[in-house]
Amino acid sequence: METFKYTKVAAVPEAIRTAAQANTAQQGARFIAGGTTLLDLMKLNVERPTQLIDINRLPLDQVEKLPDGRLKIGALVRNSDLAHHPAVLSDYSVLSQALLSGASAQLRNMATTGGNLLQRTRCMYFRNDAMACNKRDPGSGCSAIEGDNRTLAILGTSKDCIATNPSDMNVALTALETTIHIQGPKGERDVPIGEFFLTPGNTPQRENVLEPGELITFVILPAPRANSKQVYLKLRDRASYEFALSSAAIVAEVSGGKLVFIRVALGGVGTKPWRSLEAEKVLHGKTVDDKTFLQAAEAALHGAQPQSENAFKVPLAKRCITHALTLATKTA
Amino acid sequence: MTNQKKDSHASSVSRRSFLSGLGAAGVVATATPMVAAAQAAPAAAPASTLTDTAPETIEGAIPVTLRVNGKVLQLQVDPRTTLLDCLRETISLTGTKKGCDHGQCGACTVHVNGRRINSCLTLAAMHEGDEITTIEGLGQPGNLHPMQASFVKHDGYQCGYCTSGQIMSAVALLNEKCGPSDTDVKELMSGNICRCGAYSNIVAAIQDVRQQA
Numbered sequence: 001m002e003t004f005k006y007t008k009v010a011a012v013p014e015a016i017r018t019a020a021q022a023n024t025a026q027q028g029a030r031f032i033a034g035g036t037t038l039l040d041l042m043k044l045n046v047e048r049p050t051q052l053i054d055i056n057r058l059p060l061d062q063v064e065k066l067p068d069g070r071l072k073i074g075a076l077v078r079n080s081d082l083a084h085h086p087a088v089l090s091d092y093s094v095l096s097q098a099l100l101s102g103a104s105a106q107l108r109n110m111a112t113t114g115g116n117l118l119q120r121t122r123c124m125y126f127r128n129d130a131m132a133c134n135k136r137d138p139g140s141g142c143s144a145i146e147g148d149n150r151t152l153a154i155l156g157t158s159k160d161c162i163a164t165n166p167s168d169m170n171v172a173l174t175a176l177e178t179t180i181h182i183q184g185p186k187g188e189r190d191v192p193i194g195e196f197f198l199t200p201g202n203t204p205q206r207e208n209v210l211e212p213g214e215l216i217t218f219v220i221l222p223a224p225r226a227n228s229k230q231v232y233l234k235l236r237d238r239a240s241y242e243f244a245l246s247s248a249a250i251v252a253e254v255s256g257g258k259l260v261f262i263r264v265a266l267g268g269v270g271t272k273p274w275r276s277l278e279a280e281k282v283l284h285g286k287t288v289d290d291k292t293f294l295q296a297a298e299a300a301l302h303g304a305q306p307q308s309e310n311a312f313k314v315p316l317a318k319r320c321i322t323h324a325l326t327l328a329t330k331t332a
Numbered sequence: 333m334t335n336q337k338k339d340s341h342a343s344s345v346s347r348r349s350f351l352s353g354l355g356a357a358g359v360v361a362t363a364t365p366m367v368a369a370a371q372a373a374p375a376a377a378p379a380s381t382l383t384d385t386a387p388e389t390i391e392g393a394i395p396v397t398l399r400v401n402g403k404v405l406q407l408q409v410d411p412r413t414t415l416l417d418c419l420r421e422t423i424s425l426t427g428t429k430k431g432c433d434h435g436q437c438g439a440c441t442v443h444v445n446g447r448r449i450n451s452c453l454t455l456a457a458m459h460e461g462d463e464i465t466t467i468e469g470l471g472q473p474g475n476l477h478p479m480q481a482s483f484v485k486h487d488g489y490q491c492g493y494c495t496s497g498q499i500m501s502a503v504a505l506l507n508e509k510c511g512p513s514d515t516d517v518k519e520l521m522s523g524n525i526c527r528c529g530a531y532s533n534i535v536a537a538i539q540d541v542r543q544q545a
Binding site: 103110240 | 438457
């Protein structure tokens with residue numbers, strides 16, 4: 001691990017000021033919260049910040065129900081606390097299910113809401129600094145496209161990068177249409193999660209819209225839909241402590257046998273947490289039945305571009321979607 | 333209990349003190365200086381004390397005050413020092429093990445403010461003022477934590493390398509939301525890998541303690 005300056009901050013403006021003063025290139029100052037991604041990658045020399053700004057003492061660890069029914073979640077709320085929070089369990093169970101399906105109990109005690117949004121890919125070529133990787137070293141090439149790509153993405157890929165977004169939490173937050181609140185040197189802004197993540201294109205090193213010095217301070221979930229059912233289904237090589245090969249987050253509301261509200265987001269298959277507007281379009285207003293679910297799954301995977309070793313993900317993701325929809329619309 | 337014999341045996345010459353003694357005094361050393369060498373390591377100074385040289389000066393070190401197993405320790409550490417390395421190398425608490433060093437195996441599990449974490453993926457400097465508990469703070473030979481005793485009773489280990497992490501996880505699990513079944517326990521213990529495959533006995537040891545609670 002390379003040397004860095006370690007700075008502890010006690011307030012959000014101080015954190016942003018400190019980051020702004022640093023040489024804020026990609027590898028300049030970095031905020032550290034749980035550290036579960038950042039320190040892991042620093043040990044591999046994949047992340048090489050010159051300054052770490054420890055934000056663990058910032059007052060961003062609260063979950064708060066707002067008067068209008070929305071839920072405000074501080075960026076430093078730990079994954080385990082969020083998964084077991086009464087409001088999340090009762091109103092946003094897809095988020096609780098997703099969080100508890102990810103990582104281990106120890107890591108969930110460390111990882112934060114803001115940090116999980118910025119969790120980086122598990123692509124083995126990204127993690128190995130001896131290999132070419134456009135995300136780690138722009139312009140060096142993509143080793144994964146001709147390489148071991150079994151676990152990598154089939155949606156949102158480019159000729160420069162096929163790395164998967166590994167997070168489960170992000171898939172649930174996408175289905176829940178979360179808003180991300182960002183504070184930076186130029187002020188504050190709200191970004192819908194659908195606009196927060198970027199597909200790789202020809203700049204895979206850029207994974208989201210954060211500018212240097214900007215800090216995620218909280219996220220906001222919309223007011224809960226009283227009659228919705230929510231499911232997170234995760235398919236993987238092991239039953240526990242493994243990243244998704246394919247996952248689906250569903251928020252569904254059925255009235256009179258018809259889907260009156262539906263949100264579909266996919267994990268394990270996209271270069272970013274993948275909202276499937278195509279599947280939602282097929283499902284909205286339709287009668288709940290297997291044939292419709294299959295049509296929705298076909299629509300969701302229509303643009304899939306499998307690589308040499310991950311074509312199995314296309315049927316796997318379809319079955320993941322249809323099964324999750326079945327679970328989310330089951331009566332009784 | 334049946335584990336008393338094992339405890340007293342374990343406390344006489346540990347594998348650690350044996351190996352430390354070899355490093356300090358060469359292969360001709362007898363048992364007595366071996367143990368002395370291990371005990372002579374100061375509690376709160378940089379390691380390298382096994383050969384009794386002066387403590388090395390660490391370039392760019394920052395001061396950190398840690399509270400480990402109830403003791404307050406004022407340390408100087410390189411900012412890169414993980415909590416795991418600090419425990420093992422700086423303050424010589426070697427019960428916490430380094431396995432993968434990447435948060436994948438659970439051997440380094442300790443408690444911070446009563447919650448289990450991977451000490452390899454956090455910096456020592458991030459834990460100023462936190463209450464840190466390691467396996468040494470859980471129980472000692474002759475006064476074992478019920479979970480330690482249960483691991484002995486159920487033979488919940490083979491080589492023993494993952495055991496302190498398993499036990500730290502298991503103790504934390506007692507205060508977490510966990511269903512009653514073996515499957516529930518397995519799910520919440522999945523962050524602790526045992527290469528020997530002692531899993532079934534580990535689950536039995538944990539369930540025994542849960543049922544007695």
